[in-house]
Amino acid sequence: MQRPIEPQAARAPSSRSAPSRYFFRRNRRWLGDIGTVVLLLLVLFPFVWLVQMSFRPNQDILGYELFFTPTLQHYRALWTGAFPASFLNSMITSLTSTGLAMAIGVPAAYALSRSGFKSSRRIALWILATRMAPPIAFTIPFFLAYRHLGLSDTLLGLIIVYLTFNLALVIWMMQPFFDGVPRELEEAAWIDGCGVWEAFCRVTLPLSAPGLAATAVICFILSWNDFFYALVLTRTNASTAPVAIVNFIQYTGWEWGRIAAAGTLVMLPVVIFSILVRNYLVRGLAAGGVKE
């Protein structure tokens, strides 16, 4: 894999900035590494700053000394307020919506992958359009309808709304995974006496396990991160963690320590999960845009 450097070396003397250029060429590997680390630190600076703020004592919240005595006072203050309930709401809505989307969407993705229905492509386009539509177009009718259906400010209402993007995502993401499982395996299972869905459960699903896990995690992240739907469709009972942060900004003003602590708690699950499924993130978030 070592690429020949003779041609460049031979041309180098004719160039005016030859010495510095030669330096860069020879050291580009570790210069690139240093550049990467510096850039990463710069990019993540606002993120790290918020996290460190959440551990700073109130009297020193604006400080920037590198060394300070970390405190958990902001986290403790959160624990006694309304925040834990909203955190739980976030968990329940995200997990339930993910579970429902998987239960309904996975068989549909499999059917679309195997059936060769003529309308498959049209259905795929519909699903893509659902992912693309601006949330405001859903919030207005959902808000109006929920007033009559008694679903305003309920967890069930949010779970249903989250299906609008999760279900489309599951169908879109699982299809290529199923395409990758050879049909011959299912036929063999059928000859051994399995029904279609039994063959699916025993053969195809286990082979697509990584895809299932990645899809579920991305559904969870999208529901967990939602702010707009929860802001509009909930008030107090069902408010999720992101909305709770905004609520206490509105009631108690910009109490930086507490806000930083709440922000840190809200992003924690997402950051961990997303690093676990890094390789599938592109496909999930660009649903339809990436060719495999």
Add this chain to the structure above:
Amino acid sequence: MPVRRLGWAQQRQRSFILGLAPALLVLALITIAPAIYLVLTSLTPLNLTLPGTAWDFSAPAANYLDLIEDPRFTRSVWVQVKLSVATVILQLLVGLGVALLLNGSTPIREMARSGFLIPMVLPPIVVGILWRVMYAVDISPFHRFMAFIGLPVPSLITDPNWALTAIVIAETWEWFPFTMLMALAALQMIPSSPLEAARIDGANDWQIFRFVMLPYIQSTLVVAAIFRLIDSIKAFPLIFVLTDGGPGDVTEVTNYYAYRQAFTFSLWGYGSAIATLMVAGVFVLSYLIDRLTGAAYAEAD
């Protein structure tokens, strides 16, 4: 044996319809029904504080005619165009730049790839808060550093000339990892032989990028740009936390205007009309994506 195969195929086909039906039913219920409701509402003057406006179709085009003459709507579209164009271009440039840097496979750079993802996966509300910290003059490390070196900078988010730029910076920070990921995936699909051939022929780095790499990745970049363009129309949490559409209405994008008309002023009919137009716009863009990626899918099939 052929009889048995036919049975398998038929049984499968029937099962597939059963597997697909619940999903299509639910999707229709939660996407098509609301869409119809939205369009119908946009044809009425619905205002929840005025009884009797709910199903009043006496002047179906009234909202749309009002929109044409509403300078605030026109301004919001213009703000949206500025925000979308600026963020998409910046995200493409930054994303591509970082992708080129990360394309070298050293252990450090492979680890850094996960780190660069963080802005994109953070809850948007948290992105809003951490930029609110960066833009708050009294506590922002950036502002205090500038004051320390004798160049104090006034608050960006309360200055009408800079508020939109502040949003563009935050939005670019949040979403450049997306274009970076897509560009990186495309870069790593480039076969090594043309790159090596170009090097042997004495091409410099710029020539290699321009004439060898770019042709391989340009379709991916176009798709990434369209995805970001469509998603930029949904901008909400950042604007909500940073500027609330202000100062005045300099950062009020169309999405935010529709939200205000419906949820603040209770003008549901009018808000629905704006949302309907937005959906129409997004569908046109989606169609574009389908045309651009359709050829690739046809090949794969």
